[in-house]
Amino acid sequence: MTRHAPFLAQSRFWDWGYARDILPALLRGVVVTFEATALGSVLAFGLGLVLALLLRAPFWPVRALVRGLIEFVRSTPLLVQVLLIFFVLPDYGITLSPLTAGVIALGTHYGTYTADVYRAGIDAVPRGQWEAATALSLPRRRVWTGVILPQAVPRVLPALGNYVISMFKDTPVLLAISVGELVRAAQEAGAQTFRYVEPFTMAGLLFLLLSYPSSILVRRLERRVGG
């Protein structure tokens, strides 16, 4: 400890001892936050791709329906979606654990954004690639998996990465359904002592500590794939 520690330890604004005591609880919250983000991202990546492909369906009512769904999900708050999935679905016989409900909400919400990311990537593949694939009689499925997506997806990885970071910062919404993520952990720590400065400040700093390097990583990725 530095020589300032005794002074700071007794400060009314910041108690280092208390901060150290609650750190393990907050780190457990970080783990849950990571879980929610990772699982939510997997869902958002998968769902977004499916939606992007449906947006190119030959039958126009399918396209209209999917477009409508995307706009609907985007135009309503994530918090409402989280509450709906957790509290209303049980009325229809679907009872989910808080984390599962949260992951579904995050994944669905962000899936509507990643859908357009994929769409842009697919549109950026030159027409000539489709034509060459047609000229070689490649089956449609193989055109997607062998030619179009391998070119479209690497180009949109940075954009997908940015949505992962956004989702990461949206995970505190899940405290509404008592998922024990980082901010919930901070809130619980504070509730025991009625000291909130340390837990919320530390929660904020932990978010910064994790998302800032991630965004640097994404920027580096952007440069590698050429925007």
Add this chain to the structure above:
Amino acid sequence: MSVAEGPIAPATPVRSTQPMIVFDKVVKRFGDNVVLRELDFSVAPGEHVTLIGPSGSGKTTILRLLMTLERCDGGTIRVGEDYLTHMERGGKLVPADERHLRKVRRRIGMVFQQFNLFPNMTVLGNLTEAPVRVLGLSREAAGARARDLLELVGLTGKADARPAQLSGGQQQRVAIARALAMRPDVLLLDEVTSALDPELVAGVLNLLKDIATSTDITMVCVTHEMGFAREVSDRVLMFDRGQVVEQAPPEKLFTEPDQQRTRDFLRAVLDRA
């Protein structure tokens, strides 16, 4: 190894007097713009035909219709004994469905102006993709054929390169090999040297001349290379405004064309060169 019995001999040599390609009153419009107006023409098996004419005269559209990259708005196109645009069902002609198109399309290969190689695959991958996925060849068989073709186009040793690592001329040779890997009966060449640096043009044209003289593949080319048209063509078709203005063997068409329109076009093109 002679090319004729080598990797690019067509899978189904057609030795009949029946034409390989027949356009019957084909109409193609883009909006109000009529690109082809009731176009009739046919190509015999093994014949090398070159289409010349001012830009916008519908030459490339003919190749794109044959490759089923465009649908025609009227008339019929036949390739061999099959309709390309239609299929027979219950004794009547109905518009072709995707399955029928896929079947007829297999007889045709196309080389594009912009190469259109798959950048995410190696050269070998580009050459084996369709033979494996469409013709059902084993990877080994497709690979062996691909290596033969690379030898033919003078790119032995480039099998594992990515298209981006090759020059334009090399990419176009790979594209030619890729089209030939499917053993098409008909090879469509759409301004294949237009995107190349001038010093690379001759190599690609010489390769195509070799293929033209040593195989019985049917060729339909759109080109601005009049020297090439003269050397490889059995017949040259002069197009203007979606119709054939004049057709003749190259030695006649390039020296004593009947039509004023042809004379004007040739003068303009040859002056530029």
